[in-house]
Amino acid sequence: MSIYITGHKNPDTDSICSAIGYAALKGEGYAAGRLGELNPETQFVLNHFGVDAPTLLGNMAGQEIILVDHNEAAQSADGIEEAKILEIVDHHKIGGIKTSEPIMFCNMPLGCTATIVTMLYKHEHKMPEAKIAGVLCSAILSDTLAFRSPTCTETDKIIALQLAEIAGIADVEAYAKEMFVAGSELGSKTEKEILYLDFKKFESGNTTFGVGQVTSMSGEELQELKPRMQQYMEQSFAEHGADMLFLMLTDIMDESTDLIYCGEGAKEAVDKAFTSDAADRTYLKGCMSRKKQVVPQLTDALK
Numbered sequence: 696m697s698i699y700i701t702g703h704k705n706p707d708t709d710s711i712c713s714a715i716g717y718a719a720l721k722g723e724g725y726a727a728g729r730l731g732e733l734n735p736e737t738q739f740v741l742n743h744f745g746v747d748a749p750t751l752l753g754n755m756a757g758q759e760i761i762l763v764d765h766n767e768a769a770q771s772a773d774g775i776e777e778a779k780i781l782e783i784v785d786h787h788k789i790g791g792i793k794t795s796e797p798i799m800f801c802n803m804p805l806g807c808t809a810t811i812v813t814m815l816y817k818h819e820h821k822m823p824e825a826k827i828a829g830v831l832c833s834a835i836l837s838d839t840l841a842f843r844s845p846t847c848t849e850t851d852k853i854i855a856l857q858l859a860e861i862a863g864i865a866d867v868e869a870y871a872k873e874m875f876v877a878g879s880e881l882g883s884k885t886e887k888e889i890l891y892l893d894f895k896k897f898e899s900g901n902t903t904f905g906v907g908q909v910t911s912m913s914g915e916e917l918q919e920l921k922p923r924m925q926q927y928m929e930q931s932f933a934e935h936g937a938d939m940l941f942l943m944l945t946d947i948m949d950e951s952t953d954l955i956y957c958g959e960g961a962k963e964a965v966d967k968a969f970t971s972d973a974a975d976r977t978y979l980k981g982c983m984s985r986k987k988q989v990v991p992q993l994t995d996a997l998k
Contacts, residue, residue, distance in 0.1 A: 698781065699728035701752060701772060702808075703765035705894045706730060708737045710764040712834035713808040714749055717763055717784060719827045720816055725761075728752040730772055734892045736837060736878025743874075744829035744862070764808040766790050766800075769896045769903075784811055787986060791898075806844060806851040809834035813854050822861060829862035833874060840910065840947055841871035846984045872912065875947060879911040881920060886927035889920070896937060897990055899997035902960075905935055906993070908943040908985050917944040921953060928957045939964065941993065945983055952982040954989070960997075968992035 700718045702710025706729050714727040727749035733741070741748055756774030761782040767790030768775050780792065782799040786808050803811050809831040816822055823831060835855040839847035842855075856867065864870050881889055894907040911917050921944060928940050939958035946952070954977045956965055969977045969992065982988045 696758075697726035698724060698759045698761065699726055699750070699752060699755070700761040700763060701728035701730055701749070702763050703770040703895065704730040704772075705891050706737070707734065707764075707893045708740055708837035709808050709834040711737050711749060712740065712830040713763040713784070713812050715746060716809060716812045716823060716827050716831045716834075717761070717815070718749075719823060720812065720819070720821065721761075726750060728760075731891075734878060735880055736874055739874055739877035740830055740833040740837075744826040744833075746826055746830055762792075763812070765895075766792050766802070767897075768792050769898065784808060784815070786811060788991075804848075806847040807835040807838035809838070810848075810851045810854050813858060823858070825862050828858040829864065832858035832862055832864060832867075833870075836867070836871045836874065837878075840945075840983055841868060841875075843947065843950060844983045844987075845981075846987050875910065875912050879913065879916065881909070881911070881916065886923055887931070889924065890928070890935075890940075890942060895985075897994065899994040902938045902997045903936070904939040904941065904958075904961075904964075904993060904997065905937040906941045906943065906985055906990060908945055910945045910947055912947050914946045914949055917946055917953060920944065921955060925955050925957070928955065932957055941965075941989070943982075943985060943989060947983075950981060950983060952979045952989075953977075954979060954982075964993055964996045968996040 700714045702714050718725045718727040729749040754774040755772040756777035759779045759781055763784045766783050766785045780794050784801045786805050813831055832855050835851055839851050842852050859867050890907045896905045939961040941956045944953040965977055
């Protein structure tokens with residue numbers, strides 16, 4: 696039986712590609728897993744490099760597992776409390792997962808887990824083959840919004856460009872734009888699918904809040920989407936198992952986020968965390984990172 700390496704629920708490109716890349720490094724006896732369906736951007740990446748999607752996992756109780764791109768039980772596999780966690784490789788804040796014995800826990804303040812995975816290759820004096828380098832590079836471009844995100848470090852950029860060379864990506868900016876456009880095809884998706892394209896739950900005190908993020912190259916597309924998503928979030932609020940819902944509509948070209956939200960106390964949290972300029976949203980110029988520019992601020996506001 697394989698030891699599965701998996702990212703978080705509602706997986707993004709980093710979550711999927713880091714699992715693929717780390718499984719390739721670990722070798723025989725290890726396999727990449729996933730905890731949800733691929734989003735359009737990730738599907739584009741796997742198709743582009745001819746890489747199979749990881750295995751869709753169910754309840755992992757009683758199994759051995761390695762976590763990448765997350766370290767919070769609420770974001771992890773069903774049955775994670777009864778699973779044996781062997782390793783964690785992540786770039787987020789440290790959450791509440793506990794283990795019964797010491798493990799390899801590699802957590803670094805970088806823009807992408809795939810950057811750390813590539814560093815682990817280098818630690819073993821290896822580099823990934825071309826197609827694996829391609830998906831790891833794509834993950835870094837995705838998580839750092841092609842080096843525009845404030846979470847992006849010089850290490851992320853250097854490693855992404857090294858991976859691009861191995862993968863044969865001649866024009867990184869052009870490839871990133873093609874990837875983002877593929878991920879922005881929102882017109883045919885339902886509101887629920889859009890909310891869960893990249894959605895995570897967090898806890899602060901006694902409050903559970905969910906934060907989704909949609910990125911697009913088109914500000915017009917996002918503005919058209921905003922009233923649809925606001926209405927959907929309010930009408931379906933009880934279905935999502937959270938006290939508050941937030942959705943970041945991130946405009947890559949404008950380097951900004953339109954934040955919409957619902958739930959009792961959500962407006963007060965936003966007013967405390969940010970500068971609100973309307974009843975149903977806040978416009979955050981320069982905000983592109985959920986991890987660095989939204990979740991910590993909301994967490995502090997809700998304490």
